Each structure stands twice: as C-alpha cells, then as structure tokens.
Amino acid sequence: MSTGHVLLGFLAERPKHGYELKKEHDHRLAGAKPLAYGQVYATLQRLERDGLAEVAETQQEGGPERTLYAITDSGQAELEQWLNTVEPSAPYVASPLFARVAVAGRAADGYLLRQREAHLARMRELTAEKASGAPAQVLAADYALQHLDADLRWIETALARMKEDSNA
Amino acid sequence: MLEARGLGKSFGQTRALTGVCLEIAEGEIVAITGPSGAGKSTLLHCLAGVLRPESGEVVLDGRRIDTLAEAELTRLRRESFGVVFQFGELVPELTAVENVALPMLFNRHGRQEAMTAAAQWLARLEVSDCADQRTGELSGGQRQRVAVARALVTGPRVVFADEPTGALDTLGGEQVMSALLGAARASRTAVVLVTHDNRVAAYADREIVLRDGAVLAGANR
Amino acid sequence: MIAVLRMLNRGRSRAERVRARLVVAGAAVATFLVCTAVSLADYRDEGGSLTGLGLALLAVPVAGLVHQANRLASATRERRLAVLRLAGATPADVRVLGALEGGLLALGGSLVGSALYVVTHLAGPLPQVPVVMALVTLGGVLSGARAGRHVVASPLGVVRRTRVRGPRVRDLLLLVAGVGFFVLGAVVKGSFPVVGKYGSAVAMAAGLVLLLFGVTLAATWLIRVYARRAGRRARSPETLLAARLVEADPRAWARALSVVSLTVFFGAGAGAQQASVGYSQAHALVDVALLVALVTSAAALVVHQAEELIDLRRSFAALAASGVPERALGGVLVRQAVIAALPVCVVAAVSGVAVVISTGSDVYQVQWLGWAVARAVAMAGVGVLTAALVALAACPLLRGALRFETRT
Numbered sequence: 001m002s003t004g005h006v007l008l009g010f011l012a013e014r015p016k017h018g019y020e021l022k023k024e025h026d027h028r029l030a031g032a033k034p035l036a037y038g039q040v041y042a043t044l045q046r047l048e049r050d051g052l053a054e055v056a057e058t059q060q061e062g063g064p065e066r067t068l069y070a071i072t073d074s075g076q077a078e079l080e081q082w083l084n085t086v087e088p089s090a091p092y093v094a095s096p097l098f099a100r101v102a103v104a105g106r107a108a109d110g111y112l113l114r115q116r117e118a119h120l121a122r123m124r125e126l127t128a129e130k131a132s133g134a135p136a137q138v139l140a141a142d143y144a145l146q147h148l149d150a151d152l153r154w155i156e157t158a159l160a161r162m163k164e165d166s167n168a
Numbered sequence: 169m170l171e172a173r174g175l176g177k178s179f180g181q182t183r184a185l186t187g188v189c190l191e192i193a194e195g196e197i198v199a200i201t202g203p204s205g206a207g208k209s210t211l212l213h214c215l216a217g218v219l220r221p222e223s224g225e226v227v228l229d230g231r232r233i234d235t236l237a238e239a240e241l242t243r244l245r246r247e248s249f250g251v252v253f254q255f256g257e258l259v260p261e262l263t264a265v266e267n268v269a270l271p272m273l274f275n276r277h278g279r280q281e282a283m284t285a286a287a288q289w290l291a292r293l294e295v296s297d298c299a300d301q302r303t304g305e306l307s308g309g310q311r312q313r314v315a316v317a318r319a320l321v322t323g324p325r326v327v328f329a330d331e332p333t334g335a336l337d338t339l340g341g342e343q344v345m346s347a348l349l350g351a352a353r354a355s356r357t358a359v360v361l362v363t364h365d366n367r368v369a370a371y372a373d374r375e376i377v378l379r380d381g382a383v384l385a386g387a388n389r
Numbered sequence: 390m391i392a393v394l395r396m397l398n399r400g401r402s403r404a405e406r407v408r409a410r411l412v413v414a415g416a417a418v419a420t421f422l423v424c425t426a427v428s429l430a431d432y433r434d435e436g437g438s439l440t441g442l443g444l445a446l447l448a449v450p451v452a453g454l455v456h457q458a459n460r461l462a463s464a465t466r467e468r469r470l471a472v473l474r475l476a477g478a479t480p481a482d483v484r485v486l487g488a489l490e491g492g493l494l495a496l497g498g499s500l501v502g503s504a505l506y507v508v509t510h511l512a513g514p515l516p517q518v519p520v521v522m523a524l525v526t527l528g529g530v531l532s533g534a535r536a537g538r539h540v541v542a543s544p545l546g547v548v549r550r551t552r553v554r555g556p557r558v559r560d561l562l563l564l565v566a567g568v569g570f571f572v573l574g575a576v577v578k579g580s581f582p583v584v585g586k587y588g589s590a591v592a593m594a595a596g597l598v599l600l601l602f603g604v605t606l607a608a609t610w611l612i613r614v615y616a617r618r619a620g621r622r623a624r625s626p627e628t629l630l631a632a633r634l635v636e637a638d639p640r641a642w643a644r645a646l647s648v649v650s651l652t653v654f655f656g657a658g659a660g661a662q663q664a665s666v667g668y669s670q671a672h673a674l675v676d677v678a679l680l681v682a683l684v685t686s687a688a689a690l691v692v693h694q695a696e697e698l699i700d701l702r703r704s705f706a707a708l709a710a711s712g713v714p715e716r717a718l719g720g721v722l723v724r725q726a727v728i729a730a731l732p733v734c735v736v737a738a739v740s741g742v743a744v745v746i747s748t749g750s751d752v753y754q755v756q757w758l759g760w761a762v763a764r765a766v767a768m769a770g771v772g773v774l775t776a777a778l779v780a781l782a783a784c785p786l787l788r789g790a791l792r793f794e795t796r797t
Contacts (some may be wrong), residue, residue, distance in 0.1 A: 113385070123370035131346065145367055152366045160203060218710045239714065246712025257707030259630065261637035266629065273626030274713050302637075319711070 003035065003043050005082045008052060008075050015056040015070035018044060030133075031140030044069055052078055097151060106162050112155050119148050119155075169194045169358065170215065170326055174224035177210055183381055184210040185221065190376055190387040192326070195356035197349060199369035202378035208362045209330055211378065215360060216249055216328040217241050228325075246274060250319030250357075252329040252348070256311040258318070260304030265290060267303055268317045275322060289317040293347045309340035316348045326358045333368055345371050409494055412529070415455035416498025417505070420525050424506040427517040455495075456532050484534045491533015492526055499525040563603030568744065570596030604650055608643035608733045615732040627717055631724035634701070642729040645693035646776065648686035649730065650737040652679050653772040657741030660764025661757075683775055690779040694722070698786055709791045718791070719784035726780035727773060734772035738765040 003025075010016060010024050018040045025035045047053035052075035057068040071079070097115065101108040126141040126148075133141060175188040184207045192198050200208050213219040215226060217233055226234040233244060250271075258267045268286035273279065290296050293313045298306055303314060312332060319327045332348065333341030349371055352359045361372055369375050377384040470483050478486075499522040506518065570592050613636055620632035635642055656679050705718055742765045 117385070120366065120370060120375060123366065124372075127367075127370040145370070149366045156203065213710075216710070242709075242712050242714045244712070245710070249712065251707070251711045253707055257704055259633075259704045259708070261633045262630070266633070270626055270630070270708070271711060271713075273629065274717065279624055279629075 199372035417502035420502025492530035495529020567600030661761035730776035
C-alpha cells in the first residue's frame, strides 16, 4: 500500500493541509500504524514533484504558515487506477510464524501453543475495542481479527497434522 | 462458584473426558475450545447437569450437584441454569414471546407476569418485532436471540451455550454474541461457551483448551 | 423400477420393516372382515345383516390403521425418496415406486386374508373374494402413491408445516353424503336397485368411507378452533404447549381421531335408538363391534402418538435440558389428547343422537331422552378417555425420546 495513494484519496474530496491529512489518515485507517508529520510532508512534496498534487493556497494568519494541497487531473487519474488495481494474490508465503514452524518441525508444538495464546489475547483486546469503537475502528478490528483467526486455524491444523504424523 | 473436580465420562469404548478439573467464578465468561472430539460438549453437559459424570464431582456454590436426585437436579437446572443450543431448539409451534415465557411458566409464575417479562427480554435483545411470530418462521439470527432471551429470563447463575453461533454468518453471530454477553455482564451471570470458532472464544474472559478429554490450558483464572 | 424397489428394500430400517408388517397384517384383517361381512349381509335376516354391519364397522378402523401405518417412519422414507428425486427420479417415478410398494404389501396381506376366509368358509359364498382382494390392493396402491407426496412436490422434501385452511362447504357435503348413503343402505336393505342383494352393503360401505373423510376434514377445523381458544386461555405452561402443538397440526389429530369419533357417533346413535325399541341381541352385537372398533382405533392413536414423539423429540429434549421435568412433558401429551379429543367426541355424540331423533321425531318420546343422553355422555367420555389413556401410555416412551444425544 502506498501512503501517496491514500493521501491522494483524501485530497480528492477537497483541498487539505498536511495536519488535516495526518488526522484523517490516523482516523480512517484506525488499525494501521500512525503517520509521522515528516512522512506526510515528504509524501506531499513527492506528489507535487510528480504532478499528481499541487499547492492551492498558502495561508498565514498569525500562526505558522499552512499550505493547502489540491489534487491535479493526472492525480485523479492515478488515484482511479490505483483504486481499481487488483492486489496480486500472495505468490509466496512470507511469515515468521510459518518459517519458525517449518524450521522446527514437530518440535514446534510448544511454541505453537504459546503463539496461540498470544494471538487469542490480542483477539480479546480487539473484540473489546469493537464493542465501543467507531465504525472505522470496527472495520480495522474486523480485518485484524479475521487475519489472526486465519493464523490460529492454521496453527490448529498444523498441530493436528503433527499429531497424525507422529501416530503414523 | 462452579467447579469440576476430576470429571470422567465415557460412551461405550470411547473415553470422552478424563480427569477434568476447572473452576468458573461468578459472572465470568469462559470459552471451552478444542478440536472436534475433544469432549467439549460432553463437558458442557456434565457441568449443566444434563449428563452425569462417571467419576469426579460437579460443585455449585459448595454443593455437589452430580449426585442430586433427578427431580432435584431438574429443579436446579430450571432455576439456576440457562441453556442456548446451536440451532436454538425453540418450540416452533409457539410464538417467540411464548417460548421465552415458558421457563417462567414452568417456575409457576402467572401468565401475565411471564409474558411481560418475556416481552421485556425480547426488547432488550432487539427482537421485539417478531414477538408474536412463530419461531419456525424466524431467521437463524432472530431465533438465536430469542433462545438467548429464553436462557436469561429466569435470572440464572450460569448460562451454558453450545456453539451458539454455529449456524450463523459472521455478522449474525456477532449480534448474538454481543446480545448474550451484554445481558450476561449486566446481570453478572456466568457464561460457559463451547465453540470451535476462535472469534467467538475471543469474547470470553478466559479460554479453557480441551484436548483428548483433558484440560490442556486455562483451568483456573 | 422393480430393480430400484428391491435395492431400496434391502436397505430398510427396523421401523420400516415394522411398518411393512403392519400394512400386511392390516390388509389381511380387513380382507377377512369384509369378506365375512359380505357373506352375512342378507336382507331376509335382520340379525345377520346387523352382525355383518358390525364386522364392516370393524374393517373401517383396520383400514384406518393401515393408512396410519403407511405414515409411520415417513420421515426416513421421505428422506430416502428425496434422495431419489435429487438423483434424477421424476415425480411420476416416485409416485410409481410408492404405489408399487404399497400395492405389493396390500396384495400380500389380502392374499393371506382371503386364504383365511376361504379356509373358514368353505361352504360359504365365494364370489366376493376376488372383488374384495382387488379393492384392498387398490387401497394399498393409492395409500402408497400418496405417502411420498411431499417429496413429489419438492426434492428437498417439505418439512415446514403448511397453514391449515379453513372449513369448506365440500367438507360438509362429504359428511352429509356419507350419512345419507349409510342411512339409505340401512333403511332400504335388500330392495336397493344396484348390485342385487349386496346393494345395501355397498351403499353402507361407501357411506362409511365418505363419512370417514368428511369427519376428518370437519374435525380438523373443529380441533383447530378449540385448540386456539384453549391456548389463549391457558394458565399453565403444559396446557399452553399442548394447545399450541395441537393447533399447529390439527389434521394429524383429526386423522388419528376419525375412527374414535365415528365410534362415538354410532354408539350415541345406537343408544338413542335402543331407548325407543328396547335392547336386543343385535344391539349387543353392535355394541361389542363398537368396543372392538374403539380398541382398534386406539391402535391408530398409538401410531399417531409415536409419530408425534419423533416430531417433538428435539424441542422437548431442549426443554428437558433446561430443567422442565419429564412429568410436565408427559402432562403436555395427555393434555394434547384431551384438547383434540374433547370437541370431536362431544360433537360426534351430539350429532349421533340428533340424527336418530330427527329421523324419528314423529314417534320419539321425551322420556326416552334420558337414556339417549346418558349413552351419549358415556360414549363421549369413553372416546376422550381412550385418547387420554393412549397418551398416558406413551409417557414412558417419552423418556427414551428425551435421552440427551451428545456429540463429543
């Protein structure tokens, strides 16, 4: 995922300044890692350089200088293209969880149980968050929950397979 | 409050439970998980006084219940326990509100009182709209919420739920779970959930993992 | 098609074997009774005719029992037929399969019955035997073809109960026509213009069959109305449950009670008649026949009760698990029987008396009414009691049905 595309998406609604974009990012992508200010401005400058966004206005009313950014036509086209691009379906398995089990083999039994506990503890937190969360937070929590659940189900299958293999 | 001490139970040649020990505190929400065939449902039924274990004890508030006479045990189940099954298992010929009123009527409350209480519970679980529909005509999610109301209407100490969301999709299951747990937490009713769905288990305060009829983890708080 | 039938028969469950034996036995008994009845029907001999009538009366509950037995184990059977439909069998195939099965069973039974009759009546009249056999076999074919009709409609087999329709004029017409035929046969006796000396027997038999259907239809409606009322006023959970269960499926109850109600109807009518002409030996015979009919109809009720228990098993087991005592659930069964039987028996008794009095109103005297009313009350009471006793007898079965199934 590219931060540039996300910011372009927010700019498509109306021109905004950097601080506003950061707030919006952290709110709407609730589960994601919060964006640093430095990264926001660096990304905006890159977008401006590539002609995808432009400075609409510079305000200075008493406080510090605030630059309002707007999306350009080619930015609009780029955003459109990104929104409609199908994410490639992971061609390789890349997960430390999987790698550890692949290396340890049958000895991973104890590790898997501890991992399961950790995952479930996180799922409990997420479930509790959902009960009081805003819609964006619920969506993010759902995403995380289902991925953790997928891991857990894989762990269960792995444990069952190990048991089967040791019985055979 | 509810305790199992060394429970053992077998069906013919298969040992379903071997020496299960666990403890559940008042108002606690506990999930019993494990692969199929681990003895989850058997454990639930032993705790709920539906099955009698062959060895070990089930203790509620310091009183041993697995040795009670059948009539006594039946009364205990009616007054202190509530049960939610996977498919609701409501009486399809009765309306939703009548189904919920049934346990109160069997506890010999008046019809008016039972119906009023039932209607209030349906409202709390947001299924008032279907109060007068026969439960054979309801959707799975509605039926399950009616079943939750039926389990809670007598103000039990423990509600036992056996795969309560097993027949529902993600959102339907979520509604049933938050309805069940919201109501249970508000009235400090303990809930014992049997599930193989980790997302349902995540609603609980604690997970008891069962494997081959024995507790693998989480027997105590 | 025969190959499919044989394949299916090999995989029959115990319940289905019981059903098959019941159908064969019922067909045999019915054939024997009707053959004997026809041999006795003689317009020159009042007593013989009445005995014949009594025996014919017996054949009706037996036929009812056979039809009821055909419905036993219908759940497993429907599932099997549904699989056939999903595997590509057409509705006609399923119907033919059912008809073949029912017809073969009935044919086997009627062969046994006729053999029994011929052996015991070597000197008696024999021409009716093939006719009766054909009729019984035809009955089996029709009953078998109808048995899988839910599956014929949809391969998934409709399990959801349909709403019961209200009463129609047709139901009433059936009743009236049935009574008409029966009275006609009994009154004109041998002078009936069709089929010579068997005319009255044929007319009375046709009247009985029409009555049986008419009574079932009318009773369905009556039971539903009464059960709804009982449900609204119920104070105890047992009564509420019983009334709602009956209300949801009044047709099955009406079918199971049709023979009971006919017995009550004839019993009350016979009582009203005895009051005027005095109790004769023939009356005693009719009474005995009625009693036997009642016992046989109780068997039909038992079959219904068994079917009902299979239906209720899941929801009753859930209730038992949440602490409803077994005794209370047994109470539901008994109350169900009373709620269904009470209106039907009362109406049957009243109409039995009314028919006799209205046909002889010019000669009927007030002092006879006491005996007639007492007989009617007794008959209605016996009918309700039979239903209640059968339900009570089913209570031990409940324990088996409630045994909690555990999946581990």
